Amino acid sequence: NAGVTQTPKFQVLKTGQSMTLQCAQDMNHNSMYWYRQDPGMGLRLIYYSASEGTTDKGEVPNGYNVSRLNKREFSLRLESAAPSQTSVYFCASSERRGGVYGYTFGSGTRLTVV
């Protein structure tokens, strides 16, 4: 009953470095999402994947890429990190039942770019 697992929990990068944030869910959900959280701005959608094999841009996709490796895993990649990408990143998954989506969030990755 792990739900949504994100790794790592904390990361410090230097400007220009690259890294991949990992996300895995064990609930057999079709849809997965990456959000970033910044003070005073709530959570903003970076990318989402409606189902295995598909991905699409959200509200703030610039500087990021994603991969839906299989139904369980949805990774977020920063190719060349910038200080503006300092944020807390949340992965989520959802399934639609009876017309209503139910969501499960990971515990977050706190990323600092110096």
Add this chain to the structure above:
Amino acid sequence: AQSVTQLGSHVSVSEGALVLLRCNYSSSVPPYLFWYVQYPNQGLQLLLKYTSAATLVKGINGFEAEFKKSETSFHLTKPSAHMSDAAEYFCAVSFAGGTSYGKLTFGQGTILTVHP
């Protein structure tokens, strides 16, 4: 496009006082509405959700919210605040069908402070 506005980035109440956190949404189709709570350095926890079954929704920890279509609002209330309610609260909206794919749109968040 859907949007959510939370009125008041900070709300301060005394312990035992009424908690009222405001949320307004804009949408051209019937929405699903959610309230989440986030305690410091933690993830998001669902408080309650509106899915068109009933306009008054009761959630965990004594919170409730009322969907008012005419006012496009979904305000969160609790009759008596407790110190443990101090946290940040997020209102969010999603839609079924079409190309929504369940994407959640969040408000900016409201930090609730509870004074002894």
